[in-house]
Amino acid sequence: MSPPAVLAEELSKSFRTVQALDRFDLAVPAGTVCGLLGPNGAGKTTAVRILTTLLRADAGRAAVAGFDVAREPTRVRASIGLVGQHAAVDEALTGRQNLEMFGRLHHLGRRPARSRASELLERFGLADAAGRAVSTYSGGMRRRLDLAAGLILAPAVLFLDEPTTGLDPAARLDVWQAVRRLVADGTTVLLTTQYLDEADQLASRVCVVAGGHVVAEGTPQQLKARLGADRVEAVVRRTEDLGTASALVGGAAAAEPEVDVATRRVRVPARSGVATLAAVLEALGRSGVEVEDVGLRRPTLDEVFVSLTGRPAQVAA
Amino acid sequence: MSTVTAAAPRARLRWALSDAYVITRRDVQHWANQPVAFAVGLLFPVLMVLMFGYVFGGAMVVPGGGSYREFLLPGLFALTMAFGLEVTMISVATDAARGVTDRFRSLPMHPAAVVVGRSAADMLNAALGLAVMLGCGLLVGWEPHRGALRALAAVALLLLLRWALVWVGVYLGLLAKGPESIVTVQILVWPVGFLSSTFVDPSTMPGWLGALAEWNPLSATVAACRELFGNPGFGGTSFAAEHAVELALAWPALLVAVFLPLSVARFRKLSS
Numbered sequence: 001m002s003p004p005a006v007l008a009e010e011l012s013k014s015f016r017t018v019q020a021l022d023r024f025d026l027a028v029p030a031g032t033v034c035g036l037l038g039p040n041g042a043g044k045t046t047a048v049r050i051l052t053t054l055l056r057a058d059a060g061r062a063a064v065a066g067f068d069v070a071r072e073p074t075r076v077r078a079s080i081g082l083v084g085q086h087a088a089v090d091e092a093l094t095g096r097q098n099l100e101m102f103g104r105l106h107h108l109g110r111r112p113a114r115s116r117a118s119e120l121l122e123r124f125g126l127a128d129a130a131g132r133a134v135s136t137y138s139g140g141m142r143r144r145l146d147l148a149a150g151l152i153l154a155p156a157v158l159f160l161d162e163p164t165t166g167l168d169p170a171a172r173l174d175v176w177q178a179v180r181r182l183v184a185d186g187t188t189v190l191l192t193t194q195y196l197d198e199a200d201q202l203a204s205r206v207c208v209v210a211g212g213h214v215v216a217e218g219t220p221q222q223l224k225a226r227l228g229a230d231r232v233e234a235v236v237r238r239t240e241d242l243g244t245a246s247a248l249v250g251g252a253a254a255a256e257p258e259v260d261v262a263t264r265r266v267r268v269p270a271r272s273g274v275a276t277l278a279a280v281l282e283a284l285g286r287s288g289v290e291v292e293d294v295g296l297r298r299p300t301l302d303e304v305f306v307s308l309t310g311r312p313a314q315v316a317a
Numbered sequence: 318m319s320t321v322t323a324a325a326p327r328a329r330l331r332w333a334l335s336d337a338y339v340i341t342r343r344d345v346q347h348w349a350n351q352p353v354a355f356a357v358g359l360l361f362p363v364l365m366v367l368m369f370g371y372v373f374g375g376a377m378v379v380p381g382g383g384s385y386r387e388f389l390l391p392g393l394f395a396l397t398m399a400f401g402l403e404v405t406m407i408s409v410a411t412d413a414a415r416g417v418t419d420r421f422r423s424l425p426m427h428p429a430a431v432v433v434g435r436s437a438a439d440m441l442n443a444a445l446g447l448a449v450m451l452g453c454g455l456l457v458g459w460e461p462h463r464g465a466l467r468a469l470a471a472v473a474l475l476l477l478l479r480w481a482l483v484w485v486g487v488y489l490g491l492l493a494k495g496p497e498s499i500v501t502v503q504i505l506v507w508p509v510g511f512l513s514s515t516f517v518d519p520s521t522m523p524g525w526l527g528a529l530a531e532w533n534p535l536s537a538t539v540a541a542c543r544e545l546f547g548n549p550g551f552g553g554t555s556f557a558a559e560h561a562v563e564l565a566l567a568w569p570a571l572l573v574a575v576f577l578p579l580s581v582a583r584f585r586k587l588s589s
């Protein structure tokens with residue numbers, strides 16, 4: 001097995017009184033997408049800044065693309081692309097001038113830099129605005145330009161710090177598409193996000209960060225499984241039927257049901273999966289209780305997030 | 318994928334120069350993209366020539382006699398250089414606040430390229446501004462009287478002052494929380510600019526204020542320029558007046574000696 005593309009061992013970092021990272025461990029296998037999920041202030045950006053050589057850790061060790069970030073920063077920089085949490089482009093230059101400049105600073109020749117800029121402007125839907133100063137761009141356009149600037153060299157390892165914050169749904173899909181394309185070409189991606197659907201969509205592994213270290217890690221499915229088995233949920237039409245429904249559902253599933261009066265919902269663990277669902281459907285059908293909805297539910301990443309970090313996640317608009 | 322891996326020293330130097338060139342060219346692109354702002358920047362000192370030369374000029378008495386505009390112009394040349402501090406500081410603070418500095422730091426660039434490029438761009442700007450001022454001076458009746466060589470030496474001293482202030486500007490720009498903090502520096506630059514021998518002879522000020530004005534680094538460059546251009550108003554018996562050229566070399570040297578290491582340390586601190 002090849003060494004991980006991103007490796008962090010016991011990274012710690014504090015700012016005055018704030019312990020931003022506390023023995024943070026991470027290993028991202030080459031060619032995969034890892035999602036760092038965590039609430040505000042969890043330490044995601046701090047981790048990304050250390051891994052991209054912008055910040056030095058107080059303790060611990062980190063390597064990116066096989067190079068130690070503290071000892072060989074230039075080699076790390078030559079292997080990475082970074083899209084930071086806030087768009088980092090020159091407002092007084094045009095979109096094209098920005099990309100050509102960053103291309104030149106990646107040591108592309110004049111002509112390759114120009115054609116790469118055209119390619120990226122086209123791909124991120126900025127071709128029409130290429131000749132305008134970035135100060136006239138909308139937030140989403142700026143964000144897309146910023147992404148393009150991080151992708152100039154098709155980096156070995158790409159760091160994306162909340163890449164789709166502030167983008168409209170169509171633009172988010174474009175970004176996801178671009179990330180998938182890079183991964184197909186062998187790029188390793190470390191992605192931080194507060195959007196659970198984003199992690200679900202893109203990441204093969206998710207690390208939940210809270211209080212400066214990784215509190216849980218696994219595939220999105222594994223994390224959901226940690227919250228327990230699937231459940232059967234039934235929503236009744238009339239609140240007064242809740243008692244009857246609860247008894248019926250509990251009997252059919254052979255488990256203690258949970259009742260939520262506000263949403264007229266009865267919930268029960270589905271010990272035998274679809275068979276439990278079938279039993280519940282049959283019991284409710286025979287009783288004549290009016291039912292609005294019955295289904296097999298899997299815990300969402302949102303619920304995982306809340307149970308692990310004690311805080312609700314943000315939901316994409 | 319990249320060309321920097323294990324580069325030989327020769328190649329490293331070539332990339333360092335190329336990187337610095339790209340950074341310098343970025344400022345030239347800024348000027349081209351915002352020609353009005355650029356022109357206003359160059360013409361503001363001309364406005365000062367007209368304001369002080371013609372509005373106040375009639376009421377001013379030149380020490381030792383002579384035309385007030387001949388006295389004033391070397392002062393305005395130096396003041397223009399001093400105000401350049403704000404240009405450097407705004408550029409540095411804007412890049413830091415917008416995350417552009419971080420983007421540069423995440424690229425495989427030579428570590429010195431950003432500041433070298435920055436100072437080259439600012440010096441280019443200063444040289445253009447000074448050329449406009451010199452032309453404007455010639456139009457309003459100022460001229461150097463002691464030959465081309467001394468005149469060139471005066472120009473060199475003016476640019477030296479500006480170059481020293483690049484480092485002050487880089488340091489303050491990195492210290493600033495954002496381009497808004499520039500106001501604080503403007504408030505400081507103006508008294509330093511006026512509490513000098515730029516507009517009036519320090520000997521006409523109250524004793525302690527006059528001494529302060531005379532030892533102002535700006536006054537050293539002003540006095541040295543008056544001496545080298547052969548314009549009225551230089552001379553005097555104080556140490557500062559008798560050693561104007563020496564001080565015009567020593568002050569910038571001191572500023573560089575203090576602020577260049579501070580700037581480098583501040584850049585390093587960005588990553589701590």
Ligand SMILES: Nc1ncnc2c1ncn2[C@@H]1O[C@H](COP(=O)(O)OP(=O)(O)OP(=O)(O)O)[C@@H](O)[C@H]1O
Pocket residue numbers: 015016018019020038039040041042043044045046047085194
């Ligand atoms: N330069 C700094 N100076 C002081 N404190 C800092 C600095 N950078 C980060 N912190 C603190 O470190 C902690 C972690 O911050 P970090 O930016 O890494 O969080 P995050 O997970 O990226 O949060 P968000 O989701 O809001 O972007 C926070 O408490 C933050 O206030």
Ligand SMILES: [Mg+2]
Pocket residue numbers: 044045046085161
């Ligand atoms: Mg963050």
